[in-house]
Amino acid sequence: MLSKKNKEALFNPLSKDNPVLVQILGICSALAVTASLEPAIVMGISVICVLAFSNVIISFLRKTIPTNIRIIVQLVVVAALVIIVQQILIAYNYDVSKQLSVFIGLIITNCILMGRLEAFAMHNSPWPSFLDGIGNGLGYTIVLLIVSFFRELLGSGTLFGFQVIPDWCYRHGYENNGLMILAPMALITVGCIIWFHRAHNKELQED
């Protein structure tokens, strides 16, 4: 079940081979949904699901897919999966589907999906591919959470929508940093995280 190779597929993406910090995939959506914690979590969970299942499907089909049109096949699978998830949510959990609205579309364009399908699922059997999908999804979610924690705390003074900076700070001249809510600060925060991450992982440092 969890051989050494499978464990690597599951746990490496959490840190040593993190999709955002090391593979530099999925940056675009990391900018869009990290202004506060809640959408970041929802986005993380949906990416984990779609990534795991599209990995499995592509892995099942991998021996039949013609090389020339493999990207198209991958896109169709991902898009179909995303639409199915969306339709089911609208029918059975309308409130969640409303929260997800724009993210669902963003999942299709998330580079992590195409990247993992192309790099892993096309060459591996379904079970490791599933683990790889879960691992990369988790790695992505962790980064989203860290970024959105700082952006929401410094930008809005709240966490999960609850005010955490006490009122007396505001009375004594503290102001929320509006810049944190804007997209450029997400890039800078990701940059800082990459810096810390590399500083602590000698094997990732390049000369």
Place this chain on the structure above:
Amino acid sequence: MNKNSNTYQILYAAVMVLLVGSVLALIYMALKPKQNENIANDTRKQILSALHIGAPDDSKVKETYEKYIIQDLLVDSEGNIIDSTKNVAFDVDMKKNVKLAERQLPVMKCRMDDGSVKYVLPMYGAGLWGPIWGYVAMNDDGTTIYGANFSHEGETPGLGARIADQDFQDKFVDKHLFVDGQFKGVVVLKKGQKSTTGAEVVDALTGATITSLGVSAMLEDCLTPYEAFLQKLQGANSAPSAEAPVVETIENETNDNQPE
């Protein structure tokens, strides 16, 4: 079989598209009734929320809605009621109700628990990424906003999407559409700015300028056609106090007449 032959590739693509297409179509057809019901219930919830009636659990939304909404109206730009069949306002598709010349003006008349009457006016406009819409509940004095609810299709989460937050919507409460008897509407402007027309101002959302402007434009576009209707409400509201003594005198007269 050669995986890279043209025939194989074309066949593969054709079969895949057919398969995926039919599966999606099937799922869509199968889930459609349930989805429509959810969407209608969600609209009811938004209308109730504009009236500060908390969202009851999903099975009771329709019941609650029908308890409070006592009448659906369509009015014209002169403020006359042209239709009042059941659900006539609820069924107006605001998406197709854009052209000013042929626009229908739906109004939902509601009676609250304390007996006061409110009028809910639907709004529809454009945000940054897609449509935004909302419901503004008016007091029966025809000028004070009782509550508002805004929704959006795909505004940026954490930025424009905050128009759907209670904090933002509560800022509209008790704003006046008429200033010194003149219809001014209500505008959304960056904090600290003053309206040039003298309209009452709601602070825009930081970092969501376009969506805030969209809300402002939507309010102007959708509230202005109701000017005559709202004026009639003001008239009707002040009338009873003027009429009441008249009624009394008539009664007095009849009372006086009876002995004779």
